[in-house]
Amino acid sequence: MRALCAKAQQIPALQNTFRRLYLNQWTSQETRWLDLHKWDETAGEVFPEDLEGETAYCGLDLASTTDVAAFVMVFPDEDRCYDVLPHFWIPEARIQERVERDRVPYDLWVEQGYIEATPGEVIDYRYIRKRIEELSEKYFIAEIAYDRWGAEQLRQDLEDAGLTLVQFTQTISGYSPPTKELMNLVLSRRLRHGGNPVLRWMADNLVVKSDANENLRPDKLKSTEKIDGMVALIMGLDRAVRHDGPSVYEDRELLII
DSSP states (O other), X not given: OHHHHHHXXXXXXXXXXXXXXXXXXXXXXXXXXXXXXXXXXXXXXXOGGGGTTSEEEEEEEOOOTTSOEEEEEEEEOTTSOEEEEEEEEEEGGGXXXXXXXXXXXXXXXXXXXXXXXXXXXXXXXXXXXXXXXXXXXXXXXXXXXXXXXXTHHHHHHHHHTTOOEXXXXXXXXHHHHHXXXXXXXXXXXXXXXXXXXXXXXXXXXXXEEEOTTOOEEXXXXXXXXXXXXXXXXXXXXXXXXXXXXXXXXXXXXXXXX
Protein backbone atom coordinates (compact mmCIF):
# COMPACT_ATOMS: atom_id res chain seq x y z
CA MET A 1 0.00 0.00 0.00
CA ARG A 2 2.80 2.42 0.85
CA ALA A 3 4.54 1.72 -2.46
CA LEU A 4 1.33 2.18 -4.43
CA CYS A 5 0.54 5.35 -2.53
CA ALA A 6 3.99 6.79 -3.26
CA LYS A 7 3.59 5.97 -6.95
CA ALA A 8 0.14 7.58 -7.06
CA GLN A 9 1.61 10.73 -5.51
CA GLN A 10 4.08 10.90 -8.41
CA ILE A 11 1.58 10.15 -11.17
CA PRO A 12 -1.71 12.05 -11.21
CA ALA A 13 -3.23 9.49 -13.58
CA LEU A 14 -2.76 6.79 -10.91
CA GLN A 15 -4.42 8.75 -8.15
CA ASN A 16 -8.02 7.98 -9.10
CA THR A 17 -7.27 4.27 -9.41
CA PHE A 18 -5.58 4.19 -6.00
CA ARG A 19 -8.39 6.12 -4.37
CA ARG A 20 -11.10 3.93 -5.90
CA LEU A 21 -9.51 0.51 -5.39
CA TYR A 22 -7.62 0.98 -2.12
CA LEU A 23 -9.36 3.83 -0.28
CA ASN A 24 -12.93 3.09 -1.42
CA GLN A 25 -13.46 6.70 -2.49
CA TRP A 26 -15.64 7.93 -5.35
CA THR A 27 -13.71 9.83 -8.00
CA SER A 28 -14.37 11.30 -11.43
CA GLN A 29 -13.12 9.29 -14.43
CA GLU A 30 -11.00 12.13 -15.77
CA THR A 31 -7.60 13.09 -14.40
CA ARG A 32 -4.52 15.03 -15.39
CA TRP A 33 -2.02 12.87 -17.22
CA LEU A 34 1.29 13.53 -15.50
CA ASP A 35 3.13 15.85 -13.17
CA LEU A 36 4.86 18.49 -15.28
CA HIS A 37 8.04 18.11 -13.20
CA LYS A 38 8.35 14.52 -14.45
CA TRP A 39 7.90 15.74 -18.01
CA ASP A 40 10.66 18.32 -17.54
CA GLU A 41 13.03 15.77 -16.00
CA THR A 42 13.00 13.66 -19.18
CA ALA A 43 13.49 16.59 -21.59
CA GLY A 44 17.12 15.92 -22.48
CA GLU A 45 18.57 17.46 -25.63
CA VAL A 46 17.39 16.69 -29.16
CA PHE A 47 19.50 17.76 -32.13
CA PRO A 48 17.56 17.52 -35.43
CA GLU A 49 20.75 17.48 -37.49
CA ASP A 50 21.98 14.40 -35.62
CA LEU A 51 18.77 12.55 -36.52
CA GLU A 52 19.00 13.13 -40.27
CA GLY A 53 18.75 9.82 -42.12
CA GLU A 54 17.36 8.04 -39.05
CA THR A 55 14.04 6.16 -38.96
CA ALA A 56 11.01 8.05 -37.66
CA TYR A 57 7.50 6.93 -36.81
CA CYS A 58 5.07 9.82 -36.85
CA GLY A 59 1.65 10.90 -35.68
CA LEU A 60 -0.50 13.44 -37.52
CA ASP A 61 -3.36 15.25 -35.77
CA LEU A 62 -5.03 17.86 -37.95
CA ALA A 63 -7.72 18.96 -35.45
CA SER A 64 -9.72 21.51 -37.48
CA THR A 65 -8.68 23.91 -40.23
CA THR A 66 -8.92 26.88 -37.83
CA ASP A 67 -6.95 25.31 -34.99
CA VAL A 68 -3.49 23.95 -34.22
CA ALA A 69 -2.31 21.02 -36.36
CA ALA A 70 0.45 18.73 -35.12
CA PHE A 71 2.92 16.33 -36.71
CA VAL A 72 5.19 14.57 -34.22
CA MET A 73 8.18 12.47 -35.24
CA VAL A 74 9.39 9.70 -32.90
CA PHE A 75 12.90 8.27 -33.38
CA PRO A 76 13.75 5.01 -31.54
CA ASP A 77 17.39 4.27 -30.72
CA GLU A 78 19.26 1.08 -29.87
CA ASP A 79 18.67 1.58 -26.13
CA ARG A 80 14.89 1.74 -26.61
CA CYS A 81 14.87 5.42 -25.86
CA TYR A 82 12.98 7.81 -28.11
CA ASP A 83 13.79 11.25 -29.50
CA VAL A 84 10.85 13.47 -30.35
CA LEU A 85 10.65 16.21 -32.99
CA PRO A 86 7.28 18.02 -32.98
CA HIS A 87 5.95 20.32 -35.69
CA PHE A 88 2.96 22.62 -35.34
CA TRP A 89 0.91 24.85 -37.64
CA ILE A 90 -1.64 27.59 -36.99
CA PRO A 91 -3.52 29.96 -39.35
CA GLU A 92 -1.63 33.23 -39.52
CA ALA A 93 -4.74 35.44 -39.56
CA ARG A 94 -5.99 33.96 -36.29
CA ILE A 95 -2.82 34.24 -34.21
CA GLN A 96 -3.56 37.58 -32.54
CA GLU A 97 -7.15 36.58 -31.87
CA ARG A 98 -5.99 33.39 -30.16
CA VAL A 99 -3.32 35.22 -28.15
CA GLU A 100 -5.86 37.70 -26.80
CA ARG A 101 -8.63 35.18 -26.25
CA ASP A 102 -6.67 32.26 -24.82
CA ARG A 103 -3.74 34.17 -23.29
CA VAL A 104 -1.37 31.71 -24.96
CA PRO A 105 1.84 33.08 -26.59
CA TYR A 106 1.26 31.72 -30.09
CA ASP A 107 2.87 34.83 -31.57
CA LEU A 108 6.05 34.30 -29.57
CA TRP A 109 6.19 30.61 -30.48
CA VAL A 110 5.83 31.51 -34.16
CA GLU A 111 8.61 34.08 -33.83
CA GLN A 112 10.84 31.50 -32.11
CA GLY A 113 10.13 28.89 -34.79
CA TYR A 114 8.22 26.42 -32.62
CA ILE A 115 5.01 26.92 -34.65
CA GLU A 116 4.69 27.62 -38.37
CA ALA A 117 2.03 30.14 -39.40
CA THR A 118 0.22 29.24 -42.60
CA PRO A 119 -1.22 32.10 -44.69
CA GLY A 120 -4.90 32.92 -44.35
CA GLU A 121 -7.82 32.25 -42.00
CA VAL A 122 -7.53 28.45 -42.11
CA ILE A 123 -4.67 25.99 -42.23
CA ASP A 124 -3.69 25.14 -45.77
CA TYR A 125 -3.17 21.38 -45.82
CA ARG A 126 -1.09 21.78 -48.97
CA TYR A 127 1.41 23.66 -46.82
CA ILE A 128 1.51 20.78 -44.33
CA ARG A 129 1.90 18.25 -47.14
CA LYS A 130 4.84 20.17 -48.58
CA ARG A 131 6.48 20.46 -45.18
CA ILE A 132 6.11 16.73 -44.47
CA GLU A 133 7.53 15.90 -47.89
CA GLU A 134 10.52 18.14 -47.10
CA LEU A 135 11.00 16.35 -43.79
CA SER A 136 10.89 13.00 -45.60
CA GLU A 137 13.93 14.09 -47.59
CA LYS A 138 15.92 14.58 -44.37
CA TYR A 139 14.61 11.66 -42.31
CA PHE A 140 13.41 8.17 -43.18
CA ILE A 141 9.70 8.39 -42.34
CA ALA A 142 8.70 4.76 -41.97
CA GLU A 143 5.04 5.30 -41.10
CA ILE A 144 2.61 8.09 -40.32
CA ALA A 145 -0.31 7.29 -38.02
CA TYR A 146 -3.33 9.49 -38.70
CA ASP A 147 -6.94 10.03 -37.76
CA ARG A 148 -8.99 9.75 -40.92
CA TRP A 149 -11.30 12.57 -39.80
CA GLY A 150 -10.55 15.50 -42.08
CA ALA A 151 -7.37 13.90 -43.42
CA GLU A 152 -8.48 11.90 -46.44
CA GLN A 153 -7.22 14.24 -49.15
CA LEU A 154 -3.93 14.84 -47.35
CA ARG A 155 -3.54 11.09 -46.87
CA GLN A 156 -3.94 10.52 -50.59
CA ASP A 157 -1.49 13.28 -51.43
CA LEU A 158 1.16 11.96 -49.02
CA GLU A 159 0.73 8.39 -50.26
CA ASP A 160 1.10 9.65 -53.82
CA ALA A 161 4.40 11.16 -52.66
CA GLY A 162 5.55 7.69 -51.55
CA LEU A 163 4.86 7.90 -47.81
CA THR A 164 3.16 5.16 -45.79
CA LEU A 165 0.12 6.17 -43.75
CA VAL A 166 -1.61 3.95 -41.20
CA GLN A 167 -5.04 4.75 -39.81
CA PHE A 168 -4.96 4.96 -36.03
CA THR A 169 -7.87 3.32 -34.21
CA GLN A 170 -9.61 6.17 -32.39
CA THR A 171 -10.95 4.03 -29.53
CA ILE A 172 -9.96 3.78 -25.90
CA SER A 173 -8.55 0.29 -26.50
CA GLY A 174 -6.48 1.67 -29.39
CA TYR A 175 -5.15 4.58 -27.36
CA SER A 176 -4.55 2.79 -24.08
CA PRO A 177 -1.31 0.83 -24.74
CA PRO A 178 0.68 3.75 -26.23
CA THR A 179 -0.71 6.18 -23.64
CA LYS A 180 0.46 3.93 -20.82
CA GLU A 181 3.78 3.34 -22.54
CA LEU A 182 4.27 7.09 -22.90
CA MET A 183 3.86 7.47 -19.17
CA ASN A 184 6.35 4.65 -18.59
CA LEU A 185 8.91 6.30 -20.89
CA VAL A 186 8.53 9.65 -19.16
CA LEU A 187 8.95 8.15 -15.69
CA SER A 188 11.99 6.13 -16.79
CA ARG A 189 13.44 9.20 -18.56
CA ARG A 190 13.62 7.42 -21.91
CA LEU A 191 11.67 10.02 -23.88
CA ARG A 192 13.76 13.00 -25.02
CA HIS A 193 11.67 15.93 -26.23
CA GLY A 194 14.14 18.76 -25.72
CA GLY A 195 11.74 20.82 -23.63
CA ASN A 196 9.80 22.08 -26.67
CA PRO A 197 7.54 24.76 -25.09
CA VAL A 198 4.49 24.05 -27.24
CA LEU A 199 4.58 20.31 -26.52
CA ARG A 200 5.26 21.06 -22.84
CA TRP A 201 2.20 23.29 -22.68
CA MET A 202 0.10 20.56 -24.28
CA ALA A 203 1.48 17.94 -21.87
CA ASP A 204 0.35 20.12 -18.99
CA ASN A 205 -3.11 20.48 -20.58
CA LEU A 206 -3.62 16.79 -21.16
CA VAL A 207 -6.39 14.97 -19.33
CA VAL A 208 -6.94 11.24 -19.77
CA LYS A 209 -10.16 9.30 -19.42
CA SER A 210 -10.37 5.74 -18.10
CA ASP A 211 -12.97 3.03 -18.42
CA ALA A 212 -13.98 0.18 -16.13
CA ASN A 213 -11.00 -1.89 -17.35
CA GLU A 214 -8.53 0.93 -16.60
CA ASN A 215 -7.92 1.63 -20.26
CA LEU A 216 -6.82 5.20 -20.96
CA ARG A 217 -7.27 7.69 -23.76
CA PRO A 218 -6.64 11.44 -24.15
CA ASP A 219 -9.78 13.48 -23.60
CA LYS A 220 -9.84 16.64 -25.71
CA LEU A 221 -13.15 17.76 -24.24
CA LYS A 222 -11.93 17.63 -20.65
CA SER A 223 -8.41 18.96 -21.27
CA THR A 224 -7.97 22.59 -20.27
CA GLU A 225 -6.54 23.66 -23.64
CA LYS A 226 -5.01 22.21 -26.80
CA ILE A 227 -3.46 18.72 -26.65
CA ASP A 228 -3.04 17.95 -30.36
CA GLY A 229 0.72 17.51 -30.05
CA MET A 230 0.33 14.94 -27.29
CA VAL A 231 -2.26 13.03 -29.31
CA ALA A 232 0.11 13.01 -32.30
CA LEU A 233 2.96 11.90 -30.02
CA ILE A 234 0.90 8.98 -28.70
CA MET A 235 -0.02 7.92 -32.24
CA GLY A 236 3.59 8.12 -33.42
CA LEU A 237 4.80 6.24 -30.35
CA ASP A 238 2.28 3.49 -31.05
CA ARG A 239 3.86 2.85 -34.45
CA ALA A 240 7.41 3.12 -33.08
CA VAL A 241 6.80 0.62 -30.27
CA ARG A 242 5.21 -1.88 -32.66
CA HIS A 243 8.33 -1.89 -34.84
CA ASP A 244 11.05 -1.34 -32.25
CA GLY A 245 12.05 -4.98 -31.74
CA PRO A 246 9.93 -7.27 -29.52
CA SER A 247 6.84 -5.62 -28.08
CA VAL A 248 7.36 -3.96 -24.73
CA TYR A 249 4.20 -5.73 -23.64
CA GLU A 250 5.92 -9.07 -24.22
CA ASP A 251 9.13 -8.06 -22.43
CA ARG A 252 7.40 -7.01 -19.24
CA GLU A 253 4.00 -6.91 -17.68
CA LEU A 254 1.58 -4.35 -19.03
CA LEU A 255 1.67 -1.16 -16.97
CA ILE A 256 -1.81 -0.95 -15.44
CA ILE A 257 -2.79 2.53 -14.32
